[in-house]
Amino acid sequence: MSTLDAPVADLKGVGEALTVKLARLGVSSVADLLFHLPLRYQDRTRITPIATLKAGMEAVVEGEVAASEVVRGRRRSLLVRLRDGSGILSLRFFHFSPAQQQQFRPGARVRAFGEARAGATGLEIYHPEYRLLGEGAAPVEDHLTPIYPTTEGLHQSRLRALVEQALTQLDDAPDALPDWLPAPLRQRFDLPELHHCLQVLHRPPPDIDRDILASGRHPASRRLALEELLAHHLSLREVRLKIQQDGAPVLPSGRGLQARFLTQLPFSLTGAQRRVLDEIAADLAQEVPMLRLLQGDVGSGKTVVAAMAALAAIAGDCQAAMMAPTEILAEQHYRTFQAWFAPLGIEVAWLSGKLKGKARLDTKAAIRDGRVRLVVGTHAIFQADVHFQRLGLAIVDEQHRFGVHQRLALREKGEAGGLTPHQLVMTATPIPRTLAMSAYADLDVSVIDELPPGRTPVKTVVVPDERRPEVVARIRHACAEGRQAYWVCTLIEESEVLECQAAEATRDELTEALPELAIGLVHGRMKAAEKAAVMDAFKAGELDLLVATTVIEVGVDVPNASLMIIENPERLGLSQLHQLRGRVGRGSTESYCVLLYHPPLSAHSKERLAVMRETTDGFRIAEKDLELRGPGEVLGTRQTGLAQMKIADLERDADLLERVAPLADALLASRPEASQPLIRRWLGAEAGRYGQV
């Protein structure tokens, strides 16, 4: 163990209380201090003449006390007048001790640092950091002063002194903190050396380009950001390696069964569907587990692909499981698969958290002894008490809540056969390629880039809510022509209860306005069976209009619905709006989406809604969303770990993303032993957890 891996408690003056505070900052070792980088800097490298100060400037001033007195304004304060030959300025203290009062006797020389502001006596600095100077010249700082992110009760100066100690240790023993990127690699990728980067960022020289430094675009910052991205990427690759150490059932082809399935489908597969099926088939025929992300815009036909993959598993004498993130979606899949698989004589089981008692026990028994070949449901499928006889394939629809840990945990589900199931993860969120490479470095990616034929793109209009009566008339008109419509109420202040109440109120209002229509309501707080009954009625055409909360976001499929009103669309992200809008435009009639906003709209919201009007291309929308909201929102997840970067900022450093995979390849080729320490350096305990699974 090198000295820098030593706990911070080994530093001078660090006791238990301080250790706890540092832990809150994610700092537990001496090395962690070095990677605790400044938020910004102050310039205390020169003394600013008082006459050149302006309000808002942070500066060091130096002068002689002209006068000092305690004044009573609204609040009692100690006012010290400081003169430097160029001008005069006040230092003001609202809290002060008698000793301080004594210090500032006329004629004393003081150096002070703080932000000048316009006060009662002209320019003033409130509570400056200051010191009294003796005779002769006192040196100023020789580098910019770092300001660190800190926590309650931990003062900047304390933190700064600790980092100084750590830097001194580094100076004394450079080998204690290895640069895991070897020199030839740094040269090839044009990266500065690690110690140099840390020195520059903690102690920037006065002549550094301060704008570049402040914007996080200094080569030193970028090298560290890239190293962090690299560490995340490597850890995902490690997960992949770990999973692929295990054997998986070899599933050569389910041609007979698959062919029978295809002949009963009312359509033929698109070229894109066939292509991704080939990619999947090639994976399934290997004896290592498939780890594949299937991306396809809403309505691109991912479900059929999932069914074909499931049939390969079933034909190969294995079981398949399909998991969806919500009850509604899981149930819809359950019904789709039942209808598709019944003619093939394949039984499909249903499992959700709400399945209780004997029904649950029976289902679990059937899964355990292999009577059931396909299980569809929610997360409940992957709970510890569910055992498969021989799980060959796990399909996860909408990956948002399915992170690395879940992928690792799946290894245990193939337990009986000693085999790890193949994994197919499906998402309708079109993730920009570079982001996918970082966020899903552990997955291979297949893309369905073609919609089934006969779709007409949805026309989108953006309308203020004062024109609600027109919108209602539009619904009346569409339904009179035998079509169906959705009215979506969006989330209010993240409260499901309020959202459901709003949906109920809207239903009542619309029932009054449109008495001739059959109107249904579906929201997240209804029982699963109630929801299913409403969805069925809507699907069967018994309801004209469905008022819903955003629970219908994913997967619901009613081709006759050709009109969707989204209330307060400004509350949602673009990708979410795109998902919602994908519920219409599934048939051959012209479909419309009305974004009914509540004015006034901010310029930002206007820009976002305009994107929805201009394009139906999920990838363009996602790119725009990424630009406007950032990756955490686009991926809708904290689980990728990408949202918790310490230094890298996926927007600012977007151009670095493309360099991550090549850098990882080069590093693994030339110095594979660097991978582990890099992961530990940047992911710490997190990476440890991957190891335990």
Ligand code: ADP
């Ligand atoms: P998503 O990718 O959003 O999950 P679905 O799998 O729900 O899309 O498919 C959307 C609709 O398109 C469904 O009604 C499905 O039956 C239909 N579909 C899928 N593939 C084709 C195809 N090749 N030709 C025509 N319709 C298709």
Ligand code: MG
């Ligand atoms: Mg789907």
